[in-house]
Amino acid sequence: xxxxxxxxxxxxxxxxxxxxxxxxxxxxxxxxxxxxxxxxxxxxxxxxxxxxxxxxxxxxxxxxxxxxxxxxxxxxxxxxxxxxxxxxxxxxxxxxxxxxxxxxxxxxxxxxxxxxxxxxxxxxxxxxxxxxxxxxxxxxxxxxxxxxxxxxxxxxxxxxxxxxxxxxxxxxxxxxxxxxxxxxxxxxxxxxxxxxxxxxxxxxxxxxxxxxxxxxxxxxxxxxxxxxxxxxxxxxxxxxxxxxxxxxxxxxxxxxxxxxxxxxxxxxxxxxxxxxxxxxxxxxxxxxxxxxxxxxxxxxxxxxxxxxxxxxxxxxxxxxxxxxxxxxxxxxxxxxxxxxxxxxxxxxxxxxxxxxxxxxxxxxxxxxxxxxxxxxxxxxxxxxxxxxxxxxxxxxxxxxxxxxxxxxxxxxxxxxxxxxxxxxxxxxxxxxxxxxxxxxxx
Numbered sequence: 001x002x003x004x005x006x007x008x009x010x011x012x013x014x015x016x017x018x019x020x021x022x023x024x025x026x027x028x029x030x031x032x033x034x035x036x037x038x039x040x041x042x043x044x045x046x047x048x049x050x051x052x053x054x055x056x057x058x059x060x061x062x063x064x065x066x067x068x069x070x071x072x073x074x075x076x077x078x079x080x081x082x083x084x085x086x087x088x089x090x091x092x093x094x095x096x097x098x099x100x101x102x103x104x105x106x107x108x109x110x111x112x113x114x115x116x117x118x119x120x121x122x123x124x125x126x127x128x129x130x131x132x133x134x135x136x137x138x139x140x141x142x143x144x145x146x147x148x149x150x151x152x153x154x155x156x157x158x159x160x161x162x163x164x165x166x167x168x169x170x171x172x173x174x175x176x177x178x179x180x181x182x183x184x185x186x187x188x189x190x191x192x193x194x195x196x197x198x199x200x201x202x203x204x205x206x207x208x209x210x211x212x213x214x215x216x217x218x219x220x221x222x223x224x225x226x227x228x229x230x231x232x233x234x235x236x237x238x239x240x241x242x243x244x245x246x247x248x249x250x251x252x253x254x255x256x257x258x259x260x261x262x263x264x265x266x267x268x269x270x271x272x273x274x275x276x277x278x279x280x281x282x283x284x285x286x287x288x289x290x291x292x293x294x295x296x297x298x299x300x301x302x303x304x305x306x307x308x309x310x311x312x313x314x315x316x317x318x319x320x321x322x323x324x325x326x327x328x329x330x331x332x333x334x335x336x337x338x339x340x341x342x343x344x345x346x347x348x349x350x351x352x353x354x355x356x357x358x359x360x361x362x363x364x365x366x367x368x369x370x371x372x373x374x375x376x377x378x379x380x381x382x383x384x385x386x387x388x389x390x391x392x393x394x395x396x397x398x399x400x401x402x403x404x405x406x407x408x409x410x411x412x413x414x415x416x417x418x419x420x421x422x423x424x425x426x427x428x429x430x431x432x433x434x435x436x437x438x439x440x441x442x
Contacts, residue, residue: 036395038297042295042404042406045300046302049302050434051434053404053405053435054434054437055401055402059409060290061399063382064382065382066313066314066377067091067286069092070317081179081215082210082213083211083212084210086209089199090198090202090203091202093285094200094284094287095197095198096128096209096282097199098194098205099130106247107280108133108275111238111252112141115143116272117242119236119237120251121220122217123217123365124281124283125216126211127215128211128283129171129181129212130189130207131209132278132280133278134277135165135187135257136276145271145273146271146273148273149163150164165187165257165277167225167259168223168224168255168257169225170223171185172221172223172224172231173212173216173221174219175215178222179212181210183210184210189209193208197209221237223235223255225257225258225259232259234255234258235253235256235274236253236254236274237252238251251280251281252280254276254278255276255278257277258270286312286314286323288313289310289312290312290412291309292307292310292390292408293305293408294390294408295397295405296393297406301420302424303417304417305330305416306329306392307331307337307342307390308326308327308329308355308416309324309325309326309327309337310324310327311324311385313373313384313387319372319376320373320377320383320387321370321372322371322373324370324388326342329343329353333350333392334394336389338388340371345369346364353419356416356418357419374387386409390406410442427442
């Protein structure tokens with residue numbers, strides 16, 4: 001839509017209104033510096049486009065008590081990148097619920113009936129792993145040539161029968177070097193015995209699950225073969241959306257057993273069905289992780305994709321830290337998150353748009369980093385994700401309750417706009433949300 005043109009006098013009047021009771025939604029104290037003229041113009045244009053904001057609209061930047069983590073990012077001692085205190089999962093991490101027997105069965109059957117499927121790559125820093133299926137325990141509904149028990153002949157003519165999952169004595173993530181996925185051994189979890197796991201509502205449920213920290217998944221997954229005494233990366237990652245509605249949004253890793261013994265002349269290449277061992281993997285997030293979408297103050301587009309990142313703030317030994325997952329950069333000017341320039345983090349020139357589609361379609365993996373938001377926790381202040389500094393062209397973005405937002409905090413399910421797409425064209429209810437914070441707009 002065409003925006004109104006404002007004179008300097010009108011801007012001054014509007015600026016005076018903007019600065020009345022101009023308290024930050026996270027600190028409830030007066031801002032140290034007045035708004036930049038560019039911010040004033042942006043605010044006027046926003047109100048012209050969407051109307052006056054709800055005076056109580058905090059734009060998703062809720063005030064919550066900081067969780068306290070140790071220096072390694074965990075609430076308890078970690079071993080080899082594994083957080084083992086399952087009775088604390090739901091307090092500190094967004095923990096996936098146990099799979100139902102029905103869900104496990106539909107996943108098992110899919111892997112047993114889809115030969116040589118094409119999978120995807122997941123790029124995570126932390127992840128949960130849950131047991132789904134141990135091979136050769138249920139072939140009901142499987143394809144006729146799905147084996148899970150293999151027969152091979154050595155160079156001397158002797159026949160060997162191998163149950164693949166029995167020889168897969170551990171799972172690993174290829175994390176330079178390989179990182180053992182704790183407790184997942186011999187084709188199952190902890191010998192097939194579930195443990196009580198704290199859920200997000202602090203109840204407990206039995207589950208076969210572990211949490212791997214600082215263990216990147218981009219390199220993929222694999223298993224150690226005790227028969228051939230080697231590491232094998234014969235795996236595929238399948239989104240639940242490809243399998244069944246009951247497991248949509250989930251991700252499953254299946255392994256096809258392969259083994260090789262040069263001295264015996266054995267080279268078993270598997271059967272193409274990745275069902276010898278199946279696990280579910282879920283990206284691991286600290287509690288309170290949300291998505292931040294921001295504007296670069298250029299008037300007219302209101303796409304809120306000039307920088308997009310997931311973040312959480314927490315107490316780490318008296319310091320306020322933030323874990324950042326940088327997702328997209330739609331701005332084409334210097335743009336910093338807590339002093340880190342986003343284009344440099346993506347490894348692209350400043351004018352390059354990243355992960356927004358469009359004609360260029362520059363795609364990059366997410367970038368993970370941790371920053372210090374405050375070196376000493378201020379006991380009189382309630383920290384929120386708005387405390388993470390976002391600076392565009394030397395202007396620090398601010399989002400004030402009831403004022404035009406320069407940053408908005410949303411749930412991680414939010415899908416950001418594409419290049420050249422306004423937020424109100426993708427989400428028509430955004431206008432309603434501006435004037436009524438209770439509206440569910442995405």
